[in-house]
Amino acid sequence: MRGTRRALLRTGLAGGLGAAAALTLPTQGSANGVRPPSGKGPHIGILLYENFTLLDVAGPLEVLSRAPDADVSLIADRTGPVRCDTGHAAMVADYALGDHAKLDVLLVPGGSNDGVTSAGENSRILDWIRAVDRRTTWTSSVCTGAWVLGQAGLLRGKRVTTYWAAGPVVEERFGAVYVPERHVRDGKLLTGAGVSAGQDMALWLSEKLSDRATAEALELAVEYDPRPPFGTGNAVEAPQERKDLALKLIEDSLP
């Protein structure tokens, strides 16, 4: 065991993974391992709700949680496990609505139609989003999280992006202007395209929360040098047949 640790540290100190191993505290150290906000840096609050889309949360969280002194809090209507749309995973909401008086960044993930429809009909969630938005520096969404922001009344007349198949919905229902870009800023409203787009959006945001050199290093920290194997992820270029199959795969993946 000592040998293992030494091997990691020696390489680490030689420019590898680093001395973090010696410094890391076991998460069992605090109650349920919850890491309370330090208050030293930006506080990012991410909403969880039943049937959210996992990567919409995890992509931005992975990037933003590495920003200097950043606090990240997972917040839901109730604390405890919240199941994602496919039912294959649950994340834990460490905080309930109202546990934090102020957030610098609010991020609302997308989810299945059932998930975003239910969240967008939950008056406690919508009231909380409106209250938090009054004091945020950035209010953001990933994928169909834009639907929930729209239900809270935050998209009217705004330039936004969302999941490629949901563009017409946000335009028709909320009077927003759908811009099919990876992420779109309109004032302090920052919206991301579908699912994986949250990573690009979060890296862009990380520069605003810190500085360019830090954001460039964060992109390296998560080794974000993507190599899409098929190059078929752009909906504007995709044939209808592939779009239909993509939507069918999503439908079929739900419980």
Next chain:
Amino acid sequence: MRGTRRALLRTGLAGGLGAAAALTLPTQGSANGVRPPSGKGPHIGILLYENFTLLDVAGPLEVLSRAPDADVSLIADRTGPVRCDTGHAAMVADYALGDHAKLDVLLVPGGSNDGVTSAGENSRILDWIRAVDRRTTWTSSVCTGAWVLGQAGLLRGKRVTTYWAAGPVVEERFGAVYVPERHVRDGKLLTGAGVSAGQDMALWLSEKLSDRATAEALELAVEYDPRPPFGTGNAVEAPQERKDLALKLIEDSLP
């Protein structure tokens, strides 16, 4: 509320998010929302351990859970919440080691130095990995998950990739050959580079688990059309100064 649902469905049926809303079952339907394996498709088991890296798990899970009839199970030494390396989030292990007799795909995520060192010293985890590996079609890792596979004795003489800063470690300790590519296949061993690389690896794997047309549609389903804002995610091209800052940001992000 009906209006909301109709608006989604109407657009959906017109080529938008689709009829999934009408078909989605609330996850509250089953105990803790856990979705039991259907047995109809490939069974992907993802290991969780304290101080794992969130995106290493969520990236592949998001892609693979949309593959036709795929079952995905989150498995840990004990069931229940498992905290990620930054302490900002926890995922729920729905299953304990040994709950599933056979897995088609085993995926081991990376984690902080403390996380992978501890997991790589846990004989229950290592024995389980060796036992599961005997019957898998694919045994895979993301990022420093390769360290855990190496501790289980599965990397000796293999061509592998891992987190950019960990390449020297796996070569020195396990006699593996580090190949700085996005993902590397050696027989049934499939290793991914750091953190975000799990998405590329999972899309590549999804073709093996289904077919090319399905994999191309999965790339669109998660709107994987990445636009790295800085283009600084490649470690081979990165100056030492940026590498040092990236590793410092990771160390500083730990509890």
